[in-house]
Amino acid sequence: MKKFAIRALSFVAFITLGLLLSVPVFADSVNTSKDDIISTVEKAIALFYENKDMGANNDLSKIMDTDISSYLADKATTHQYATSLNQNDKENYSVQVKLLENEMSEDFLKLKFQVITTYNYASHYTALGERPDISTVSEVVYVVYDRVKNLITDFYCPTNYYDIAVRDEDPNISMEMATRSAYPFAITANITARQEMLKNDIYKVYEEQNSEVSSITPSRTSFLSPNAILAYARANYDKINPSSGNGTVPYFDFSVYPGNWDCTNFVSHALLAGGANVYDTGGSGISGTGWYFRSESNRSSSWSGVPELYNFLISNTHPNTPAGYSYAYSNNPGLWSVGDIVQFRFSGNSVYSHSTIITRKVYSADQSRAYAYVTGRSDPYNYNDNDPVDNMAPGGSKRTIYVYNY
Incomplete structure (x- = not known):
């Protein structure tokens, strides 16, 4: 994990939001305006993605409720576990956060973002020994910010493999369903069991895909291009x-x-x-x-x-x-x-x-x-x-x- 944190620091300059890890991101004072809250959440999203994709160790506890903070810490750790197994270390990393929708009430701000990440893979090469093209991933993230607690109380990406496996949610949902302010996220025994099951599945699949490579080479006589x-x-x-x-x-x-x-x-x-x-x-x-x-x-x-x-x-x-x-x-x-x-x-x-x-x-x-x-x-x-x-x-x-x- 330590090498990922070191590598992440070397690519901070590429972060679209221009975040500096050495500078406190979240002030202790309460942000009351919508624009201030949105700015704070955007920074939190970018820092979490650094944790997940690059193995950084950004502290998000000051801006997140305890359960969602713990959930996202396990999500980042699981992603890094899979990265280490499959030798998918990333470099030339960049993250861009775009606000798509927002709904504000007296107690809550519900937010929908598009998060776009780009990067290379450090240990992958083409048949000619060249580095592959840049990889791009875009996904939607739903966030609930509790204006009474002044904390993020939910953070959900319906297309990410971790959320699909661990959260018992319909992945095809509206913003209203994804940000149910009356029911802030809580870690349950079922979620804990699913977290462990996912880690076991990751190792099982890794073993299966990397077992002795078969010599089968099927014939290909296609008329498709x-x-x-x-x-x-x-x-x-x-x-x-x-x-x-x-x-x-x-x-x-x-x-x-x-x-x-x-x-x-x-x-x-x-x-x-x-x-x-x-x-x-x-x-x-x-x-x-x-x-x-x-x-x-x-x-x-x-x-x-x-x-x-x-x-x-x-x-x-x-x-x-x-x-x-x-x-x-x-x-x-x-x-x-x-x-x-x-x-x-x-x-x-x-x-x-x-x-x-x-x-x-x-x-x-x-x-x-x-x-x-x-x-x-x-x-x-x-x-x-x-x-x-x-x-x-x-x-x-x-x-x-x-x-x-x-």
Whole structure:
């Protein structure tokens, strides 16, 4: 942990907010204005992200209620545990905090932020021995500030693997549901048990993915273009309005529906960009067959559903339409490649719930193991570009899907 704290100090200059760790961030006096509270919370968010991503040891106890402070300390420690296991040490680190929404009452200020982090990985290299591109992760953070206590009483990121595994919350929620001021966060026996389960899952998955590397190298005779799939994903992941994958099928953002993410729809358009052919079975409404999109109310379930896309690709045998085969994700360099899909089942969940595109393959120093960097989009504020799968879900199951036109 000590080396992470030292490294974090060397990158303070990159922090967008210009924070100096040697200067007290939180004054003892009470901040009463909305602008003062927002400024204080923004600083707290940036400092917490340093703890989580860089192993810094910033003290947040003066600005956070006891339970949420303890929860976030364990979250940072867990992230650093996964970082150490998977050798995902970050450098050239930057964090940017953007206010999206706020609601103020007499006793509470409810806040919604977008947090964007960028960095390189210190020990990863391409096949040519070059450093990979910058990785970018954007996620939404909900915060409740208690104006009576003058403390943050909740801090929640619904797309972060730790919060998904530990908090018993619906990840597809509104700001009102995410910031329930009448029920400040409290650590329960269930949360403590989930924290330990996540750490166990992280080690279990690490052991499985880094067991003896198989010599299997599947044949690849695809009519799809991996480079075109990659180019589409990296050009559209952070757009408010992504473009159509083939210029014909319209792009409809499924995250506009409460309780829905856009990740698999984004992947479907990436496949279109790579040359995948639409398979319209002529159904009406939401069809359980084929792979197509005419409108939000007239489409196949496989177009935007995580397990539905998997089931369609693995079982489809219709000529000249998308099909695929799947492997459990591992560090075997031959089992997956750029342009393949990676789907995630997060620790604590029973189903696969997230889809992404592999946009970079990087290697260990001896080239014996490969690590998939993926790009995906859940909504306009929750996305990632070229981020390792083990940074996104170190304790969860992952499966790859190689797609071709049957």
